[in-house]
Amino acid sequence: MEREERVLKGKTGTITYTLTYKQVKNINLRINSCGEVFVSANPFVSKEMVDEFVAKKEQWIKKKQSTLTHKPALIEENRIQLLGNSLRIRRICGSHPLVYYSEDTFYVQYEKKEQCDKLIQAYLDQLCDDIFHDIALLTCKRLKAYHISMPQIKLRMMKSQWGNCKPTLGQITLNKRLIHYPVEFIEYVILHEFAHFVHPNHSKAFYELIEAYMPDYKERIALADTAR
Structure with a gap:
């Protein structure tokens, strides 16, 4: 499998993601518990097309990363x-x-x-x-x-x-x-x-x-x- 880290400029900042080419039908995007972005795509899909796909998901990515790591400290009253x-x-x-x-x-x-x-x-x-x-x-x-x-x-x-x-x-x-x-x-x-x-x-x-x-x-x- 070909694996590559890619960085692209979005509207609100840079987006860093790891692209893996493998036998899948669609472009798939996931974010792990550390907020890292992983994308898998078919080898016939160009890197430019994947970048475009990720760029369209920018708002969702930033929101998801925020919910993962920008939560209030895990302290309640009791x-x-x-x-x-x-x-x-x-x-x-x-x-x-x-x-x-x-x-x-x-x-x-x-x-x-x-x-x-x-x-x-x-x-x-x-x-x-x-x-x-x-x-x-x-x-x-x-x-x-x-x-x-x-x-x-x-x-x-x-x-x-x-x-x-x-x-x-x-x-x-x-x-x-x-x-x-x-x-x-x-x-x-x-x-x-x-x-x-x-x-x-x-x-x-x-x-x-x-x-x-x-x-x-x-x-x-x-x-x-x-x-x-």
């Missing part, structure tokens, strides 16, 4: 989604601020009730920093055969990506919302970004590298849906 688990939030008035969690409960101890939201967010930010950096360090060590220097890991809220990689700057940026999802999915996203230091595209070789180090990566992507 529950929080943390590392793929749904925990009950228990708020306690105490002499000093403190946040921690057990198997089924997320505890927030506060001096003033209006502190709760800030305490929760500060705790999640620190958890992101600790967990994401640890996974990134282990991933870098696993890929030692490619002589990748440990990149700078940046964390922020992102609208339409779980993460991105800038190989020339030695930098990976990860979406803070990942902290709500299973560790297995976080590991996939981080490996995905590290793989871009070897293949700065979404070519067949790129996914072969991911599969070599993470044979169950497709199942891990599916875990993101179970945590919603």
Whole structure:
């Protein structure tokens, strides 16, 4: 199968998608849980025709990507989604601020009730920093055969990506919302970004590298849906 990453300019920005030629009747488009766009088409369909098809779907693509990755943080009044688990939030008035969690409960101890939201967010930010950096360090060590220097890991809220990689700057940026999802999915996203230091595209070789180090990566992507 011929596989190629293509980039085209749309009305609202660029659209990046992976095109695969195989024996299908129609042009098929799908978006995975990471917001990546995949298109399959018959070998007799020109790339220009596929680009035109994708361009017509621009509004739908952007909307779909937004629903996948631009959701509010998975925190409700009495529950929080943390590392793929749904925990009950228990708020306690105490002499000093403190946040921690057990198997089924997320505890927030506060001096003033209006502190709760800030305490929760500060705790999640620190958890992101600790967990994401640890996974990134282990991933870098696993890929030692490619002589990748440990990149700078940046964390922020992102609208339409779980993460991105800038190989020339030695930098990976990860979406803070990942902290709500299973560790297995976080590991996939981080490996995905590290793989871009070897293949700065979404070519067949790129996914072969991911599969070599993470044979169950497709199942891990599916875990993101179970945590919603």
